[in-house]
Amino acid sequence: MKQKKINSKFLILEKKNKLKFVNTILPKPKKNQLLVKILYTSICASQIMEYKGLRGYDKWLPHAFGHEAVGIIVSIGKNIKKFKVKQKIILSWIRKKGSEVSGKIMYGKKNHFNYGPITTFSSYTLVSQNSAFPIPKNIKIKSASLFGCAIPTGMGMVLNEAKPKKKNRCAIIGFGGVGVFVLFALKFLKITNITVIDTNDNKLRIAKYYGIKNLINPKKNKKIYGNFDFIFESTGQSKSIENSIKLLKNSGKIFFASHPAKNQKINLDPHELIKGKKIYGSWGGKSNLRRDIPRFNKILSNMKINIDKFCSYHSFDKIIDLIKNFNNSNNTRSIIKM
Known part of the structure; x- marks a missing residue:
């Protein structure tokens, strides 16, 4: 035709x-x-x-x-x-x-x-x-575009890759489209010890709305107590990734899904890695969208997000x-x- x-x-x-x-x-x-x-x-x-x-x-x-x-x-x-x-x-x-x-x-x-x-x-x-x-039949069309990037990247980093335990201490650095869905995945796993770090107070207020009490704006609070088990980083800044590894405990892991500019390098003290810290880059949260769109939609629907x-x-x-x-x-x- x-x-x-x-x-x-x-x-x-x-x-x-x-x-x-x-x-x-x-x-x-x-x-x-x-x-x-x-x-x-x-x-x-x-x-x-x-x-x-x-x-x-x-x-x-x-x-x-x-x-x-x-x-x-x-x-x-x-x-x-x-x-x-x-x-x-x-x-x-x-x-x-x-x-x-x-x-x-x-x-x-x-x-x-x-x-x-x-x-x-x-x-x-x-x-x-x-x-x-x-x-999926019950998905909201108005926000369904987020299942193309933000949702599978943020939730996938937690549920497909990091897989933290309930008692782990976690930080989210960069509370944008990816960071907010990292938060929902952590809350789905019943993790309560969560810190959100962002330079935008309005975004920190969104995190507060979802029950997060540990909120840090590094422009106002230069001292950040670390010792995190997991850090999820999505600012797109090499310096932020470099600083993040310093906030891990020696057995901790950082997952980043950000896009530093071309030719920007990440400078790390090798002793941070020798002590046992690990750093991972995430490609779309390792998501399989045929499996994970229905899966993540069900989680978010049940959480009434x-x-x-x-x-x-x-x-x-x-x-x-x-x-x-x-x-x-x-x-x-x-x-x-x-």
Whole structure:
């Protein structure tokens, strides 16, 4: 059946620190590709890294971006067997095995932009089928985009990787989109000795709302008593990772899922490691999304977590301002309604 013309509005990154809206007609999806109407997407620190050019040379400019969303399938390419038109899905950079489809899209008379296996800052998009996941029946569509990055990374670090015990002393450094879901995973495990560290007092107030009494703003309190069993770090700052290892007990472990800038190194005193401390980098919380989206959704539903308490919702037209002012945000995640 012939596909009707789909006109989509994209936010593209033209070059470092320069964003632009463009409108274009989307081509038909390729083999192993889906054409999806985006319902909601969210802004992650990874997109801020791209915007500021902190990942080094970007050979794909100009390009579309964004990597977590919820949407509905409009049409499908060849070789698609597990999805159907009108099905609602979650889109994520944490992909399954399979073919990854990229390409370029023309706009205007001679202009084009590139796109990868997943981009979400647009009203419609083309994505590889291995970036798409079915939605559990009882999930809230309004906040479902968070299952594409923040939720599996934060909860996965705790439940898939660290697996702390009830009596362990834990710290969360960086209380953004990942950090808040680290907290919920720790609370699910009945861990009560939790410290939240962030330089934003408004984010610390969110942690307080969820029952955390040990709250530290390092800009105001330079002395932090350590001796933690586990530290979960997600600030994106190399210096923070370096300081974190000093706060561990000798048998302690730090898991970090942040994105320090290209060429930034982590400087560690080797004696910290000799004493028995361990440091781990986390890739999406080691999450398998076919298993973990339903699993994490069930946990959050049973805990009666209201995501609206710590997220904010905005129109697509506001996304450029939100990206430019990302570091000044007082909530843990900005969600865009398309």
